[in-house]
Amino acid sequence: MKITFASDADLPSTSAHAVATLHMTAAMGEIGHDVLLLAPWHTGRARDEAAMRAELGLRGPFTLHYVPFVSLRGRFRGSYLAIATTIARANGGLVYTRNVRQALMAARLGLRVVVETHQTFASARWLGAARLLARHPRLVRWIFISRKLQDLIGEVVDLPMDRCLVAHSGVDIDRFTPVLERNEARRRVGLPTDRTLIVHSGHMYEGRGIELLIEAASELPNTELVLLGGTASDVVRIRSRAGDSVRVIGHRPLGEVPTWLFASDVLVMPYTSATTTSDGRTRSIEWASPMKLFEYLAAGRAIVSTRFPGLAEVLVDGHNARLVEPDRPEALRSALLELVADSARRSELGTRAREATPAFSWRERARRVLDGL
Secondary structure, eight states: OEEEEEOOSOSSOSSHHHHHHHHHHHHHHHTTOEEEEEEEOOTTOOSOHHHHHHHHTOOSOOEEEEEOOOOBTTBOTTHHHHHHHHHHHHHOSEEEESOHHHHHHHHHTTOEEEEEEOSOOOSHHHHHHHHHHHTOTTEEEEEESOHHHHHHHHTTSOOOGGGEEEOOOOBOGGGGOSOOOHHHHHHHHTOOSSSEEEEEESOOSTTSSHHHHHHHHTTOTTEEEEEEOOOHHHHHHHHHHOOTTEEEEEOOOGGGHHHHHHTOSEEEEOOOTTOBOTTSSOBOTTTOOOHHHHHHHHHTOEEEEEOOHHHHTTOOBTTTBEEEOTTOHHHHHHHHHHHHTOHHHHHHHHHHHHHHGGGGBHHHHHHHHHTTO
């Protein structure tokens, strides 16, 4: 099938939006579709596409085309949507997008449209477009990253439920295959082999629960907390608050992340009720389906996470993870202490986490969202 993926993300970048877009596009190509990926022209665009593909491990074929558009001091970026829609019409086939306004434009031009939604609609303009799109016959499928998000949007939009599908985020399972033995992983990244390691990977800005995690993990016996990721300013802020048992690594290339996760005994997601998206405004944790979750599953290690609806659609307390109530460092500490003291329990949870992973590969996700179209 011919597909035009009309993305509004700046590609490439380290944002979850950009990384997920590139992986989904490659997965569509990998399962046999002819994919044209459109993205806004910007100064940080990929000048070496082969290097970009290698860094992200993108195997499936697709054509990346940057679209020039009118912009004046950050205004008129919406002109990109109209230009991208015109290109999609000329290309023919199916239009895939994460932008409801883009989807509505394409549907009105008679194109078959799949739209993927990752958050609630913050403005009347976006909500209005979503309501019109929901009634349009050219909308063939609406993807939501969690059932919780679908339910929330269903409260304000009359969704065509026979065309809706929940598809959580994905993982490049090939990057996590085979599972690397723990001590070998530690040798490769220079971590100690004689301590229990609790590892967190990802953003560390305010509201992500890192301070709560440091408090919860403090003084656990023979244990070290390893924090991977974060911006330079966040790394400085967290280092100023971390004690001797906390190792703040900072950002590492994506290709290294699996080795750091394999080095862990416990992987942790300490999200709080104040967690937002990277814009610092959108409180998304109720419905979030973070890519980090699926990388944790693929690593085959015990997971401790705060309990939020979107996460609990994948993680089951006592089966493939330990879930605790958010905003309570004592609850997080209790779960961590339980697993630090019980290596057999860690192994059991890690095995079940890994067993769940194939259903969340990018290839499987692409198959599901395009099945029957």
